[in-house]
Amino acid sequence: MKDEMETMQAFLVAPEVTKKKDRLVKVWAKQVRDLSYDIEDCLAEFTVHVGSQRLSRQLMKLKDRHRIAVQIRNLKSRVEEVSSRNARYNLIKTEASNTTDETESFMEDIRNHSGAMFAHTHVTQWEKLLKQLPSELESNPNLEAIRRIVSLSYSHLPSHLKPCLLYLSIFPEDFEIKRRSLVDRCIAEGFVTARVGMTLEDVGESYFNELIKRSMILPSIVNLEGRVKSCRVHDIMRDIIVSISREENFVYSMGDNNVLGGVVEQNFRHVAYHGRNYTTPGMDWSRVRSLTFFGDGRPTEPAPSLCSPQLRMLRALDLENAQYGITQKEIDNIGLLRHLKYVNVKRCSGIYKVPRAIGKL
DSSP, rough: HHHHHHHHHHTTTTTHHTOOHHHHHHHHHHHHHHHHHHHHHHHHHIIIIISSOOOHHHHHHHHHHHHHHHHHHHHHHHHHHHHHHHHHOOOOOOOOOOOHHHHHHHHHHHHHHHHTTTOOGGGGGGGHHHHHHHHHHHHHTTTTTHHHHHHHHHTSTTTTHHHHHHHGGSSSOOOOOOOOHHHHHHHHOOOEEEOOTTTTHHHHHHHHHHHHHHTTEEEEEEEEOOOOEEEEOOOOOOOOHHHHHHHHEEEEEGGGGOOOOOOOOOSSEEEEEEESSSSSSTTTTGOOOOEEEEEEEOBOOOSSSOOGGGGTOEEEEEEEOOOOHHHHHHTTTTTGOTOEEEEEOTTTOOOSOOOOOGGGE
């Protein structure tokens, strides 16, 4: 199963998939992506519930063993279905992407719509163009050509930076995002890959700095040493990553762009509440990996409580910006969230001690 997951993940970052505009290919890639997530969740469940060597835990987890065995069997069936669907429709044909022509087309758009930017004609000068984007976006925020060029810049991001950038769609518009918290969350989510001779924190910091360098995020607070302490996402960039996140079932933000809840027909991995109270019938909470709150918005039925077993795959729980009065009782059973790696309860006045159950994590 692990080999199958790694093969899927390699497929999803292949140029033939990331730059393909064919709708059938997009649909199939979405199915592969969902299946890859589910396999990853299943392997994580196996490690936590079955991998334990203590006899007492082995005896207590017979029900979990059976549930995971059923999951594995179902996942194998889905793998076969997805594979046969590709063969049936002949979806992927490897093509050499004509990146130069595509880029020059976008340069022509900019030359025709904006005199403020110089139309480069060579791919190697792409980074210079990206550095000019922030000022251009400020002077002409409605420029459609810029929206297209920003979309293209996302398509050409290295695969390890894409989930980190999409993750920023969790945060509200114009929100100041702290570097330290963002890096810690990316590590907890598994977006940061270890490198020889570097800590995960150092690698995460390098990801953050690379997004700054590429002008995908904008420095907000910089200390005297020139180190970026917090960042923001430009409105146009945020619109694009919010759109991509929804398309890929990555982030579901309630209250964002007039999304007021309602029946959720897809399996989202990250959920954010942006003020007000929302209902989310249809949401499969067992697949949610992060839960973040802003303002006084909080989940209402049929959403689960904060430490419900329904949220068993939760990796990150961020309550720092919640303003609805979270109580100690609501997090006392936090030990049920066996995959939890990041908890932020700063400014939660109703929480006055670390729950004993956290020792189970």
